[in-house]
Amino acid sequence: xxxxxxxxxxxxxxxxxxxxxxxxxxxxxxxxxxxxxxxxxxxxxxxxxxxxxxxxxxxxxxxxxxxxxxxxxxxxxxxxxxxxxxxxxxxxxxxxxxxxxxxxxxxxxxxxxxxxxxxxxxxxxxxxxxxxxxxxxxxxxxxxxxxxxxxxxxxxxxxxxxxxxxxxxxxxxxxxxxxxxxxxxxxxxxxxxxxxxxxxxxxxxxxxxxxxxxxxxxxxxxxxxxxxxxxxxxxxxxxxxx
Amino acid sequence: xxxxxxxxxxxxxxxxxxxxxxxxxxxxxxxxxxxxxxxxxxxxxxxxxxxxxxxxxxxxxxxxxxxxxxxxxxxxxxxxxxxxxxxxxxxxxxxxxxxxxxxxxxxxxxxxxxxxxxxxxxxxxxxxxxxxxxxxxxxxxxxxxxxxxxxxxxxxxxxxxxxxxxxxxxxxxxxxxxxxxxxxxxxxxxxxxxxxxxxxxxxxxxxxxxxxxxxxxxxxxxxxxxxxxxxxxxxxxxxxxx
Numbered sequence: 363x364x365x366x367x368x369x370x371x372x373x374x375x376x377x378x379x380x381x382x383x384x385x386x387x388x389x390x391x392x393x394x395x396x397x398x399x400x401x402x403x404x405x406x407x408x409x410x411x412x413x414x415x416x417x418x419x420x421x422x423x424x425x426x427x428x429x430x431x432x433x434x435x436x437x438x439x440x441x442x443x444x445x446x447x448x449x450x451x452x453x454x455x456x457x458x459x460x461x462x463x464x465x466x467x468x469x470x471x472x473x474x475x476x477x478x479x480x481x482x483x484x485x486x487x488x489x490x491x492x493x494x495x496x497x498x499x500x501x502x503x504x505x506x507x508x509x510x511x512x513x514x515x516x517x518x519x520x521x522x523x524x525x526x527x528x529x530x531x532x533x534x535x536x537x538x539x540x541x542x543x544x545x546x547x548x549x550x551x552x553x554x555x556x557x558x559x560x561x562x563x564x565x566x567x568x569x570x571x572x573x574x575x576x577x578x579x580x581x582x583x584x585x586x587x588x589x590x591x592x593x594x595x596x597x598x599x600x601x602x603x604x
Numbered sequence: 605x606x607x608x609x610x611x612x613x614x615x616x617x618x619x620x621x622x623x624x625x626x627x628x629x630x631x632x633x634x635x636x637x638x639x640x641x642x643x644x645x646x647x648x649x650x651x652x653x654x655x656x657x658x659x660x661x662x663x664x665x666x667x668x669x670x671x672x673x674x675x676x677x678x679x680x681x682x683x684x685x686x687x688x689x690x691x692x693x694x695x696x697x698x699x700x701x702x703x704x705x706x707x708x709x710x711x712x713x714x715x716x717x718x719x720x721x722x723x724x725x726x727x728x729x730x731x732x733x734x735x736x737x738x739x740x741x742x743x744x745x746x747x748x749x750x751x752x753x754x755x756x757x758x759x760x761x762x763x764x765x766x767x768x769x770x771x772x773x774x775x776x777x778x779x780x781x782x783x784x785x786x787x788x789x790x791x792x793x794x795x796x797x798x799x800x801x802x803x804x805x806x807x808x809x810x811x812x813x814x815x816x817x818x819x820x821x822x823x824x825x826x827x828x829x830x831x832x833x834x835x836x837x838x839x840x841x842x843x844x845x846x
Binding site: 417434436438 | 661676677678685704705710712723728740743744752759764779820
């Protein structure tokens with residue numbers, strides 16, 4: 363099956379968590395954000411699903427994945443679907459649920475990371491909420507960042523199948539997502555991330571192990587992998603923190 | 605099986621989405637928040653799972669559900685697990701994924717509702733972020749509230765199995781959660797919710813249908829159902845909006 367991924371062009375965003383799974387899983391897919399408008403891709407293609415009157419199960423927002431006739435929305439839900447198909451989820455029901463739980467915790471973490479530059483909501487520009495962003499970032503860096511990273515460190519340490527991945531002895535989609543979050547945090551808050559990661563060595567090792575995998579390495583070096591930038595989820599505003 | 609639900613005492617919070625499913629599904633369960641500390645319940649019981657050094661798969665935060673030896677965290681994940689067991693999810697894989705997608709969209713909605721009174725994060729009291737809460741609430745009521753409600757209205761209208769529930773011809777856990785969100789919104793923002801719901805009549809009817817179901821009705825009238833209050837997810841601060 364050739365999957366179609368729909369997301370905003372120009373940013374990694376939440377789409378990147380799906381891309382990493384598709385790439386590591388060796389899936390055939392079309393990243394519709396990279397297909398020009400005149401070729402039937404881009405924002406217009408995405409909007410047809412979000413706003414078209416004939417979509418039986420419309421997603422609320424991107425990213426969403428077209429898999430045959432199915433249109434699947436919500437990042438964590440897409441990964442729940444793709445995981446077993448791409449060999450990126452445990453085989454047992456219990457393990458599947460645990461990895462999904464970790465993904466949902468990562469999703470919460472990502473919302474809080476996003477809110478450091480948009481505490482008053484996505485309807486206002488960052489420039490319209492700078493003082494609020496500073497207060498929120500201060501609280502985030504002091505408390506939430508170490509709390510989340512410590513949690514994932516603990517999960518790796520308690521993994522009875524080795525202290526390499528979050529769950530089991532083989533990589534799952536949650537490992538890919540955690541590595542991407544670490545990469546994004548290092549872009550957004552280089553010094554604070556380095557400080558927090560010193561206390562979480564296994565999370566740092568997991569990040570390196572993910573980005574050293576042949577398929578991920580090849581992907582990260584390709585033109586398909588966009589650079590982090592300040593229209594994205596992870597943003598580098600030095601005034602918000604080191 | 606007797607399930608054990610762990611959550612903060614004194615509030616409905618995210619635990620309520622699980623309680624509604626357990627009640628409607630006729631499950632045997634112990635709400636550990638209602639069990640006194642000296643009887644082995646309350647916050648201490650919850651903390652043992654969150655902070656105990658011997659929990660193999662620790663949840664990041666409550667609510668979590670103990671089902672035999674399993675400890676399952678993340679509200680949407682708990683419902684993904686309970687849905688088929690309690691007859692509150694579609695039987696086909698596609699339907700299960702769709703209902704979960706709707707639940708995750710409700711989860712996003714709930715975060716935004718919570719952030720109307722905590723835009724700068726949960727580490728500060730509401731009283732420390734009042735002006736910011738006013739700005740965020742204004743934006744929420746003007747744009748996000750109608751956008752989410754319109755979305756769920758559209759989903760009901762497009763349901764090919766009747767325009768009663770979000771998916772299929774039988775109630776699912778996502779319907780229970782949507783009804784609870786409507787109830788909470790009416791508590792928090794009575795006038796704005798009434799205005800928004802006038803444009804979404806099927807969402808309003810769904811709410812009434814859920815709270816008219818015998819088991820939910822009995823539960824809502826019992827002492828187990830806590831009242832909405834201002835330590836909770838949905839809060840009534842008239843200064844934030846009507």
